[in-house]
Amino acid sequence: MNQIERVLEAIETIAVPNRVVVLTGAGISAESGVPTFRGAGGLWKNYRPEELATPEAFARDPRLVWEWYEWRRELIRGVSPNDAHCALAWFEREIEGRCGFSLVTQNVDGLHRRSGSREPIELHGNIFRARCVREGTGIELPGPLAELPPRCGCGSLLRPDIVWFGEPVPLIGDAMSEASRADVMLVIGTSGAVYPAAGLVSLVRGGLTIEINPDATPLTDAFSASLRSSATAATRPILEALAGRIGACR
Ligand SMILES: NC(=O)c1ccc[n+]([C@@H]2O[C@H](COP(=O)([O-])OP(=O)(O)OC[C@H]3O[C@@H](n4cnc5c(N)ncnc54)[C@H](O)[C@@H]3O)[C@@H](O)[C@H]2O)c1
Ligand SMILES: [Zn+2]
Structure with a gap:
C-alpha cells in the first residue's frame, strides 16, 4: 500500500x-x-524575497520593490x-x-x-491589489502599470496590498x-x-x-x-x- x-x-x-x-x-x-520563494526560480535579479518584501525595502527604494512585483504580476497573469x-x-x-x-x-x-x-x-494579501500609503484606501490593479511606482489620486505612493515580512497579519x-x-x-x-x-x-x-x-x-x-x-x-x-x-x- x-x-x-x-x-x-x-x-x-x-x-x-x-x-x-x-x-x-x-x-x-x-x-x-509560479516559483516558490525557497525553490528554483524564486530569485529576481539576485535579490532574495526577504530583501524586497519588507517595509524597509519599500521605504528605501519603492521603484525597485514595484519592479519586482510587476515581474511577478506579469508572470502570474500568464499562468492558470x-x-x-x-x-x-x-x-x-x-x-x-x-x-x-x-x-x-x-x-x-x-x-x-x-x-x-x-x-x-x-x-x-493579493498581488493584484494596492493601497495608498497615506489613506490606506485599497484599489484593484489587475493590469500592467504605466508608471512605477504607481501613485494614488491623492498624490501619495501606492504600495502592494501585501503583508510584508515583519508586518502584522x-x-x-x-x-x-x-x-x-x-x-x-x-x-x-x-x-x-x-x-x-x-x-x-x-x-x-x-x-x-x-x-x-x-x-x-x-x-x-x-x-x-x-x-x-x-x-x-x-x-x-x-x-x-x-x-x-x-x-x-x-
Ligand atoms: N504563489 C504565490 O502567491 C507565492 C509564491 C511565492 C511566495 N509566496 C509567499 O511566500 C511566503 C512563503 O511561504 P510558503 O510556505 O507559502 O512558500 P515557500 O516558498 O516557503 O515553500 C514552498 C513549499 O512548497 C513545496 N512545494 C514545492 N513544489 C510543490 C508541489 N508541486 N506540490 C506541493 N508542494 C510543493 C516546497 O517543498 C516548499 O516546502 C508566503 O507568505 C507567500 O505569501 C507566494
Ligand atoms: Zn491616497
Missing part, C-alpha cells in the same frame, strides 16, 4: 467531519509555473490554476450545506479565486478560529517557515491533519499523516475521499 492509499484508508475510519480547513502555500501554485486549485473549488461546492469549510492561503497570486474558490482567506485571527474548530486540516505546499501561518496546524485539537509536500518540512512531525507528494497528485484523491466520507452518513 502506498502513502496516499494509507491516508485514504485512514479517512474511511474517522468520524464524519464537521469542519474541514485547508491551508495552502506557494507549493500549490508551483505546478502552475492547476488541478489542485480546481479540486479545492470542486470540494467546497460538493460539501456545501453538509460540512463547514474554509480555505486559508498564504499565496498572493489569486489562483484560488480564479479556479472558483468562493472566499479564500488570503492571509498575505490582519486576518490571522479568522484563520486561527477556523483551525481551532477543524476536525480535518489539510496543509498543501507550505514550507512551514513563515509564521504565524505555520502555527495554525498546532491549533487543531484531536483531528486528522495531513501534509502534502514533496519535501519534509519543520512541521512534518506535527501531522497525523505526511505525504511526500506533489499538490496535483495528492489533493484530488484526498478531497474525493473526504467528500465521500462526508456524504456517506448524511
Whole structure:
C-alpha cells in the first residue's frame, strides 16, 4: 500500500467531519509555473524575497520593490490554476450545506479565486491589489502599470496590498478560529517557515491533519499523516475521499 492509499484508508475510519480547513502555500501554485520563494526560480535579479518584501525595502527604494512585483504580476497573469486549485473549488461546492469549510492561503497570486474558490482567506494579501500609503484606501490593479511606482489620486505612493515580512497579519485571527474548530486540516505546499501561518496546524485539537509536500518540512512531525507528494497528485484523491466520507452518513 502506498502513502496516499494509507491516508485514504485512514479517512474511511474517522468520524464524519464537521469542519474541514485547508491551508495552502506557494507549493500549490508551483505546478502552475509560479516559483516558490525557497525553490528554483524564486530569485529576481539576485535579490532574495526577504530583501524586497519588507517595509524597509519599500521605504528605501519603492521603484525597485514595484519592479519586482510587476515581474511577478506579469508572470502570474500568464499562468492558470492547476488541478489542485480546481479540486479545492470542486470540494467546497460538493460539501456545501453538509460540512463547514474554509480555505486559508498564504499565496498572493489569486489562483484560488480564479479556479472558483468562493472566499479564500488570503492571509498575505493579493498581488493584484494596492493601497495608498497615506489613506490606506485599497484599489484593484489587475493590469500592467504605466508608471512605477504607481501613485494614488491623492498624490501619495501606492504600495502592494501585501503583508510584508515583519508586518502584522490582519486576518490571522479568522484563520486561527477556523483551525481551532477543524476536525480535518489539510496543509498543501507550505514550507512551514513563515509564521504565524505555520502555527495554525498546532491549533487543531484531536483531528486528522495531513501534509502534502514533496519535501519534509519543520512541521512534518506535527501531522497525523505526511505525504511526500506533489499538490496535483495528492489533493484530488484526498478531497474525493473526504467528500465521500462526508456524504456517506448524511
Ligand atoms: N504563489 C504565490 O502567491 C507565492 C509564491 C511565492 C511566495 N509566496 C509567499 O511566500 C511566503 C512563503 O511561504 P510558503 O510556505 O507559502 O512558500 P515557500 O516558498 O516557503 O515553500 C514552498 C513549499 O512548497 C513545496 N512545494 C514545492 N513544489 C510543490 C508541489 N508541486 N506540490 C506541493 N508542494 C510543493 C516546497 O517543498 C516548499 O516546502 C508566503 O507568505 C507567500 O505569501 C507566494
Ligand atoms: Zn491616497
